[in-house]
Amino acid sequence: MTDRVERDFSHLALCVAKNRDQTAFAEIFDHFAPRLKAYLLRLGTPHLQAEELVQEVMMVLWHRTNLYDPCKSSLSTWLFRIARNRRIDAVRRAKSRSTADLDDPMILPEPIESAQNMLEARDRDRQVRAAMIDLPREQYDLLRMAFFLGKSHNEIAAETGLPLGTVKSRIRLAFTRMRSNLGQASVEDV
Numbered sequence: 114m115t116d117r118v119e120r121d122f123s124h125l126a127l128c129v130a131k132n133r134d135q136t137a138f139a140e141i142f143d144h145f146a147p148r149l150k151a152y153l154l155r156l157g158t159p160h161l162q163a164e165e166l167v168q169e170v171m172m173v174l175w176h177r178t179n180l181y182d183p184c185k186s187s188l189s190t191w192l193f194r195i196a197r198n199r200r201i202d203a204v205r206r207a208k209s210r211s212t213a214d215l216d217d218p219m220i221l222p223e224p225i226e227s228a229q230n231m232l233e234a235r236d237r238d239r240q241v242r243a244a245m246i247d248l249p250r251e252q253y254d255l256l257r258m259a260f261f262l263g264k265s266h267n268e269i270a271a272e273t274g275l276p277l278g279t280v281k282s283r284i285r286l287a288f289t290r291m292r293s294n295l296g297q298a299s300v301e302d303v
Contacts, residue, residue: 123183130178142171145189148263149196158200166199244294245287252287255280 125141128134146167153163173195181191245253258264258272266284270277 122188126174126178126181126188127183129175130181138175141174141188144265145192146171148189149192151263152193153196153200156197156200158203162203166196166203169199170196240295241291244291247294248287248290252283252290255283256287259284 122141122144125134125137128137129141149167149170150163153166154160158166170192174192181188186194245256248256255269255273258269259266264272266277266280269275270280273280275283
């Protein structure tokens with residue numbers, strides 16, 4: 114993330130701390146929530162737990178932003194550290210629960226994803242990757258940056274030197290082409 118963008122997020126965090134600025138909070142949330150979730154999923158956190166942990170991190174942001182010091186770390190570092198620590202706490206809680214009474218009816222196992230669902234997801238991923246390869250290089254690169262590297266449209270525009278509108282148009286055009294290659298349902302399911 115560029116220094117300018119990081120300073121903007123630090124400023125937004127200070128607005129949340131001082132004024133309970135909901136617009137600033139929403140902007141931070143929109144930017145970081147998907148990135149935090151992706152990070153937690155990469156660490157092996159189950160999907161629902163990752164979503165819950167992101168909500169916890171955002172609650173810390175809202176209620177304890179006054180503890181954030183932009184001189185010590187960037188906002189992204191602070192948020193990712195909180196996410197990591199919350200995940201560690203959740204793993205520890207799960208380990209302590211594993212010694213609990215297994216006959217307790219209140220302890221329910223995590224639902225196991227069916228083999229059929231896993232095969233469908235793998236097939237859908239293969240189809241999407243194949244459709245992406247058929248895209249023109251500039252569209253492929255922009256989609257890869259946005260969805261596989263988790264960059265915002267503004268970050269992509271800054272990195273590529275393209276106008277923001279061009280980045281958005283090319284990504285939208287790429288989705289239109291993929292939709293026609295895959296069929297309407299496949300792109301919307303992904």
